[in-house]
Amino acid sequence: xxxxxxxxxxxxxxxxxxxxxxxxxxxxxxxxxxxxxxxxxxxxxxxxxxxxxxxxxxxxxxxxxxxxxxxxxxxxxxxxxxxxxxxxxxxxxxxxxxxxxxxxxxxxxxxxxxxxxxxxxxxxxxxxxxxxxxxxxxxxxxxxxxxxxxxxxxxxxxxxxxxxxxxxxxxxxxxxxxxxxxxxxxxxxxxxxxxxxxxxxxxxxxxxxxxxxxxxxxxxxxxxxxxxxxxxxxxxxxxxxxxxxxxxxxxxxxxxxxxxxxxxxxxxxxxxx
Amino acid sequence: xxxxxxxxxxxxxxxxxxxxxxxxxxxxxxxxxxxxxxxxxxxxxxxxxxxxxxxxxxxxxxxxxxxxxxxxxxxxxxxxxxxxxxxxxxxxxxxxxxxxxxxxxxxxxxxxxxxxxxxxxxxxxxxxxxxxxxxxxxxxxxxxxxxxxxxxxxxxxxxxxxxxxxxxxxxxxxxxxxxxxxxxxxxxxxxxxxxxxxxxxxxxxxxxxxxxxxxxxxxxxxxxxxxxxxxxxxxxxxxxxxxxxxxxxxxxxxxxxxxxxxxxxxx
Numbered sequence: 296x297x298x299x300x301x302x303x304x305x306x307x308x309x310x311x312x313x314x315x316x317x318x319x320x321x322x323x324x325x326x327x328x329x330x331x332x333x334x335x336x337x338x339x340x341x342x343x344x345x346x347x348x349x350x351x352x353x354x355x356x357x358x359x360x361x362x363x364x365x366x367x368x369x370x371x372x373x374x375x376x377x378x379x380x381x382x383x384x385x386x387x388x389x390x391x392x393x394x395x396x397x398x399x400x401x402x403x404x405x406x407x408x409x410x411x412x413x414x415x416x417x418x419x420x421x422x423x424x425x426x427x428x429x430x431x432x433x434x435x436x437x438x439x440x441x442x443x444x445x446x447x448x449x450x451x452x453x454x455x456x457x458x459x460x461x462x463x464x465x466x467x468x469x470x471x472x473x474x475x476x477x478x479x480x481x482x483x484x485x486x487x488x489x490x491x492x493x494x495x496x497x498x499x500x501x502x503x504x505x506x507x508x509x510x511x512x513x514x515x516x517x518x519x520x521x522x523x524x525x526x527x528x529x530x531x532x533x534x535x536x537x538x539x540x541x542x543x544x545x546x547x548x549x550x551x552x553x554x555x556x557x558x559x560x561x562x563x564x565x566x567x568x
Numbered sequence: 569x570x571x572x573x574x575x576x577x578x579x580x581x582x583x584x585x586x587x588x589x590x591x592x593x594x595x596x597x598x599x600x601x602x603x604x605x606x607x608x609x610x611x612x613x614x615x616x617x618x619x620x621x622x623x624x625x626x627x628x629x630x631x632x633x634x635x636x637x638x639x640x641x642x643x644x645x646x647x648x649x650x651x652x653x654x655x656x657x658x659x660x661x662x663x664x665x666x667x668x669x670x671x672x673x674x675x676x677x678x679x680x681x682x683x684x685x686x687x688x689x690x691x692x693x694x695x696x697x698x699x700x701x702x703x704x705x706x707x708x709x710x711x712x713x714x715x716x717x718x719x720x721x722x723x724x725x726x727x728x729x730x731x732x733x734x735x736x737x738x739x740x741x742x743x744x745x746x747x748x749x750x751x752x753x754x755x756x757x758x759x760x761x762x763x764x765x766x767x768x769x770x771x772x773x774x775x776x777x778x779x780x781x782x783x784x785x786x787x788x789x790x791x792x793x794x795x796x797x798x799x800x801x802x803x804x805x806x807x808x809x810x811x812x813x814x815x816x817x818x819x820x821x822x823x824x825x826x827x828x829x830x831x832x833x834x835x
Binding site for chain 2: 383501
């Protein structure tokens with residue numbers, strides 16, 4: 296009975312939930328501190344008239360990114376700091392665990408599951424869950440900080456999205472950063488399986504910097520910047536294309552991961568630096 | 569001590585981390601040359617003042633993404649060759665074999681020196697390479713403040729030196745970069761005591777660098793930001809005291825690493 300429980304996909308997911316979060320507990324804990332700092336700075340910068348701030352404006356400000364960069368010898372290239380810190384820390388949190396687990400308990404869980412694909416599915420679900428939790432945490436921290444900020448001023452609570460921002464655009468552009476981050480996280484994971492986590496992380500940094508520099512359909516970082524979305528900017532990128540390309544990235548990376556993990560020598564050399 | 573240094577240098581030099589860091593560093597330098605400098609070869613004399621190597625090389629300009637990329641990847645690259653080996657030595661038990669044959673002081677000092685020098689080398693070599701490559705296309709015309717083509721202002725650190733003796737200015741900046749990144753790499757030796765995982769230990773310098781960058785930029789303390797003061801183009805003006813204090817803080821961390829290491833029960 297116990298054996299069957301461990302080999303089922305449910306057992307694998309349960310294992311990932313327990314072990315994955317336990318292994319990354321320090322990073323998650325520090326991540327909450329990072330989010331508190333980021334949201335605090337967002338609130339400071341997005342205060343409207345009368346020191347009133349609402350959650351829609353904060354969400355917009357956090358993911359606004361930067362407008363399209365046009366190169367000239369006089370121009371100065373600058374990264375949107377809050378946006379960059381938010382995404383870099385997320386990828387830092389989830390970069391190491393899937394590969395590192397192969398050198399630790401992961402090998403045993405793979406043996407017990409009797410399927411490499413099941414094991415990889417567990418890792419993919421864990422990565423997606425981590426990205427979602429990070430966004431949920433950001434949203435919760437934002438709610439708390441907005442309430443604290445506005446109540447200290449004895450004004451409204453500030454949990455509404457302003458009509459100025461929401462309009463008739465629907466909610467999809469607002470969750471596009473989440474979808475693009477899931478795609479980038481899975482891309483990073485496949486690179487960390489193919490090479491190693493350090494290469495994957497360096498690639499992620501390169502990828503985000505290139506995304507700020509070039510406005511391009513296939514640089515997914517562009518979709519996590521509202522100022523480059525057609526809903527908010529005249530020459531922005533299309534939301535539907537964005538979702539389609541993110542899904543394409545996810546499918547391709549899962550296929551690569553599946554192929555790699557199927558052929559990988561799991562008893563070979565451990566992680567070397 | 570000589571033997572320990574030799575062994576540590578060999579370990580660092582032969583590691584995959586060194587090869588990867590070296591490869592990425594020189595790739596950035598070469599790609600900058602290919603995409604930003606080579607297209608300028610027919611336009612050197614087109615403007616009011618000739619294009620100069622001092623204003624166009626990798627760390628002398630602010631308009632392309634290459635300097636930003638370089639100054640964000642270097643804090644990761646410097647720690648790859650040797651900074652993680654202390655953590656690995658503790659985990660694998662290698663340190664016990666070494667310390668049973670040599671004095672503790674020799675091992676810890678050698679580890680620190682090698683991490684410092686390899687980190688500095690990984691950071692500065694691509695800069696030198698890029699400057700030399702750029703100099704093959706663009707002339708070393710002395711910068712003129714009145715043209716407005718150069719990024720250094722009168723209030724910038726060593727601003728006068730940049731316009732009077734640009735080579736001396738660059739050498740001083742190379743030394744600052746070497747020392748700063750060398751010291752930054754050694755922070756992961758201290759992080760080995762705190763972090764559980766090799767990954768977090770090696771990336772500790774980068775995470776510290778990123779947080780210092782974010783906090784200083786967002787709180788208005790731009791002058792303290794290493795991303796600004798390490799770049800010879802000085803996108804953020806600074807002064808020598810800030811650089812010195814930050815380097816001293818990192819040296820202090822090195823002292824803590826040595827002190828804790830000497831007292832630590834590794835058996």
